[in-house]
Amino acid sequence: MSNSTDELFKNVISHAKEYGFVFQSSEIYDGLSAVYDYGQNGVELKNNIKTYWWKSMVQMHDNIVGIDSAIFMHPTIWKASGHVDGFSDPMIDNKVSKKRYRADQLLEDKIAAYDTEGKTDKAELLQTEMDTALKNEDLPRLRELIIAHEIADPNSKDKPDWTEVRQFNLMFSTQVGAIAGESETIYLRPETAQGIFVNYLNVQKSGRMKIPFGIAQIGKAFRNEVVARQFIIRMREFEQMEMQYFVRPGTQKDWFNKWKETRLKWHLALGTPEEKYRYHEHVKLAHYADAAFDIEFDFPFGFKEVEGIHSRTDFDLSQHEQFSRKKMQYFDPEVDPETGKPFGNYIPYVIETSIGLDRMFLLTMINAFEEEDLSTEERQDSRTVLRLHPCLAPVKAAIFPLTKKDGLPEKATEIMDKLKVNFNLQYEEKDAIGKRYRRQDAIGTPFCITVDHQSLEDNTVTIRHRDTMAQERVNADDLEKIIGDLVSWKNLLG
RNA sequence: GCGGAAAUAGCUCAGCUGGUAGAGCAUCAGUUUCCCAAACUGAAGGCCGCGGGUUCGAAUCCCGUUUUCCGCUCCA
Numbered sequence: 001m002s003n004s005t006d007e008l009f010k011n012v013i014s015h016a017k018e019y020g021f022v023f024q025s026s027e028i029y030d031g032l033s034a035v036y037d038y039g040q041n042g043v044e045l046k047n048n049i050k051t052y053w054w055k056s057m058v059q060m061h062d063n064i065v066g067i068d069s070a071i072f073m074h075p076t077i078w079k080a081s082g083h084v085d086g087f088s089d090p091m092i093d094n095k096v097s098k099k100r101y102r103a104d105q106l107l108e109d110k111i112a113a114y115d116t117e118g119k120t121d122k123a124e125l126l127q128t129e130m131d132t133a134l135k136n137e138d139l140p141r142l143r144e145l146i147i148a149h150e151i152a153d154p155n156s157k158d159k160p161d162w163t164e165v166r167q168f169n170l171m172f173s174t175q176v177g178a179i180a181g182e183s184e185t186i187y188l189r190p191e192t193a194q195g196i197f198v199n200y201l202n203v204q205k206s207g208r209m210k211i212p213f214g215i216a217q218i219g220k221a222f223r224n225e226v227v228a229r230q231f232i233i234r235m236r237e238f239e240q241m242e243m244q245y246f247v248r249p250g251t252q253k254d255w256f257n258k259w260k261e262t263r264l265k266w267h268l269a270l271g272t273p274e275e276k277y278r279y280h281e282h283v284k285l286a287h288y289a290d291a292a293f294d295i296e297f298d299f300p301f302g303f304k305e306v307e308g309i310h311s312r313t314d315f316d317l318s319q320h321e322q323f324s325r326k327k328m329q330y331f332d333p334e335v336d337p338e339t340g341k342p343f344g345n346y347i348p349y350v351i352e353t354s355i356g357l358d359r360m361f362l363l364t365m366i367n368a369f370e371e372e373d374l375s376t377e378e379r380q381d382s383r384t385v386l387r388l389h390p391c392l393a394p395v396k397a398a399i400f401p402l403t404k405k406d407g408l409p410e411k412a413t414e415i416m417d418k419l420k421v422n423f424n425l426q427y428e429e430k431d432a433i434g435k436r437y438r439r440q441d442a443i444g445t446p447f448c449i450t451v452d453h454q455s456l457e458d459n460t461v462t463i464r465h466r467d468t469m470a471q472e473r474v475n476a477d478d479l480e481k482i483i484g485d486l487v488s489w490k491n492l493l494g
Numbered sequence: 495g496c497g498g499a500a501a502u503a504g505c506u507c508a509g510c511u512g513g514u515a516g517a518g519c520a521u522c523a524g525u526u527u528c529c530c531a532a533a534c535u536g537a538a539g540g541c542c543g544c545g546g547g548u549u550c551g552a553a554u555c556c557c558g559u560u561u562u563c564c565g566c567u568c569c570a
Contacts, residue, residue, distance in 0.1 A: 010563085018505065024561085031561055082570090090569080093495055101567095163495070170570095191570085223569095234569085286570045308570085374530085381531075402528055434530030441530095452528060462529075469530070 009300035012362075012369050013231055015384065019443050021045065021365065022232060034236045041443050042361070044394030044424060046239075049360055052391060053241045056266055056493055057216045064214035064243065065207055069195025072176065073222060075186050077194050080285065080323035081316060083171060083187075090134070090142055093163040099155075103165045103187055104134060110151050139165040142145075172222050172236075191351060195219070196244045197316045204246075204330065211332055211348055212255065214245040218357070230301060232358045234316055239357040246348040248332065249314065255351045256291050256311045263307055263353050269492050270389050272367055278303060288315035288392040295355075297363045298454045306363055307355035314347040319346065364392060368444060386444030387467055390487045395445040396423040397483055400436050402452040404429040412451040415461065415476050423483060441466055447483060 016022040020039035024031045038046055058066045078084045090103040107130045119469065126149065133141040142165045153160040163433045171187040189195065196215045203215055232238075247255045255271035260279070267277060280303070282292035291311040296303040321328040332343035368388045374381040384418055390396070399416045401408030416427050426445070428436045433450065440448055448464040455461050462471045463482065474482060 012504080029560095033561075079503095091495080093567080288570085292570090310570090383531075400529090431528090432527070432531075432533095435532085437530050439531090450529065454528095465531080473531070481567090 012366050036232050041394040046361055048392045057243050064216055065214045067199055069190050072186055076323055078187050080319040081194050083190055090165045092165045106146055106151050110149050169224055190223050191221050192217050192240045192242050193217045212247045214243050216243040232362050240354055241357050242354045245351040247348050249346055252311050252349040258355050259351050260293055260309045288312050306359045310352045312350040312352050314349050317347045383438050383441050385441040389443035390446040391492050393444045393446050395426050396487050397447040397449055398426045398440045398445050399449045401429050402450055408451050411455055
């Protein structure tokens with residue numbers, strides 16, 4: 001990471017805090033690691049990103065509908081999805097080499113080594129001891145075994161100094177039921193997708209949906225990351241915008257490619273330079289996928305995943321059919337042109353598009369942030385401006401009386417009252433006009449409307465544009481249409 | 495989780511080898527100002543991250559702890 005990009009990232013973080021976008025959670029109690037709060041401007045920007053996504057996915061597709069499933073779900077769902085068994089690993093560190101390993105894998109390797117050496121008795125004994133320890137979640141015993149069998153650090157020749165074995169759990173658990181002892185352990189969802197899968201037939205039947213169709217959802221998910229860092233890139237509590245698209249088996253490849261392209265277009269429509277984005281293909285696929293691409297963004301610290309497009313096959317629905325013993329099949333009455341018969345009953349294949357809202361938020365801030373040098377020969381000058389797309393900007397317009405006397409504030413307030421039904425506005429009368437322009441630049445407000453003495457005479461005002469700093473004089477009665485056109489979703493979705 | 499660095503006013507930072515806590519910006523009350531920040535007057539704001547120790551005396555030295563940043567590690 002070069003110094004300048006390092007600086008950029010730091011500046012964006014402090015800007016985000018200073019102007020009410022993102023605060024550290026529980027800051028007055030020294031904070032809570034990897035948890036963040038969105039402030040007064042952050043929540044507006046975040047909501048606007050959600051709206052853009054929801055409109056483009058749900059409103060613009062007549063075969064995609066949304067749901068809002070609960071964060072609490074039946075614990076068996078996470079057994080079916082593979083999260084319970086797949087994400088609770090015993091971890092151990094070597095203090096000498098500073099490397100971290102999975103304790104069970106170190107032991108497995110040792111067992112394999114015993115086998116190749118022909119010491120099958122030793123191998124079998126260790127296998128049994130390890131299985132017992134794992135089953136009983138006896139973490140100290142795992143450490144004992146590692147030390148007793150003098151397991152070396154695979155990446156270091158020095159004698160290892162092992163830490164305690166710690167359990168790494170992906171999921172947060174909590175109790176349902178008011179009475180201790182009679183309660184049941186459930187999990188905070190680690191992904192929103194399962195809420196869609198377990199509801200897919202409810203939606204399909206109540207909405208009379210025909211394949212192919214999609215179900216969209218925006219919601220919080222929770223993951224206990226080993227190391228959560230880099231600001232809001234990796235948070236313990238985060239928000240996803242997911243859409244699961246249910247398709248006829250055999251057609252998944254086409255739909256996968258279609259969504260891959262559609263989703264990148266969604267990103268680029270915001271005006272982000274194309275070279276900032278790239279696809280990353282997963283070579284090693286997760287157990288449920290038959291194809292997977294990430295859309296990555298060029299963050300100051302390198303390309304990182306923002307969105308994943310995964311072909312999840314029929315894995316999840318099949319798992320739920322098995323675990324719930326309820327049919328997850330869809331009856332497809334359409335006639336297969338090849339056989340002349342209906343497609344009939346099948347478990348649909350699923351294409352998933354899943355975007356991290358918090359990462360999208362950060363990406364948007366980084367992309368928009370600019371420290372512009374406005375120096376002339378006479379004097380130095382600069383401004384910090386967030387060049388947010390007008391549709392995403394937290395405040396659409398600010399209204400200023402040029403001075404706070406001579407009836408200008410009254411006139412400005414009157415204009416504001418007419419417009420605030422349709423737009424999120426700010427009114428400011430304090431400080432020099434230039435200072436107020438700069439403050440609005442800093443939070444990305446695309447337009448500033450200034451009321452001056454001429455306004456009192458002919459009802460005209462000036463509109464000052466954030467990006468060019470150019471001004472034009474317009475009639476105050478036309479503002480609703482002018483601003484409405486400039487911030488219209490048509491500009492993004494049309 | 496390991497190693498390194500940092501933590502002083504809302505923000506950016508001074509504060510030397512221990513001796514009663516400082517500036518600029520921001521904030522608030524005024525003045526000035528007819529279109530692009532940092533003009534004038536005044537006010538307010540800090541248990542120097544938290545806890546302990548050394549000392550007559552600690553923002554300053556030592557230990558612990560929390561948080562953040564960087565590197566490693568981990569990552570569906």
